[in-house]
Amino acid sequence: MVAIPYLIVVYDISEGRVNKVRKKLKKYLSWVQNSVFEGEITEGKLKKCKNELLKIINKDNDSIYFYSLENKLNYKKTIIGIEKDMTGNIL
């Protein structure tokens, strides 16, 4: 069985484009904090996601980091303060 990579995505995008970026990321991953998405994603889908994002962002100003972990057992997540519930947010 091949492990599916686990992805953490963080971004810093100008106001005018940020909702488009969020909508795109929401297709593939879970929205977990204002500027953070995470979830399991195959290499193929990740490539597709990146290509779609490249059509939205301004490459000289916007910034998206992808931290790809071998699988979801490979990290430990702890939270201080509240766990943000972004599921109800409409884009």
Place this chain on the structure above:
Amino acid sequence: MVAIPYLIVVYDISEGRVNKVRKKLKKYLSWVQNSVFEGEITEGKLKKCKNELLKIINKDNDSIYFYSLENKLNYKKTIIGIEKDMTGNIL
């Protein structure tokens, strides 16, 4: 040799407290994007860092997530758009 954990920290903090949180995180980690810090940190220092942050944040409103990876070889980081240079930012 014991591997030092590699940490990715993302936060969503109210305007009035965000610079205090950044100053604190900057003591321990590298500022890599508007709301993201990362770096190697021992378990002891991480505990100290969290305790200090708990004195700053409002636990009912603010949110800090800590993704702790076993070591820095355990993930792959890719960037689309620009790599933010936060080193010159004064807090």
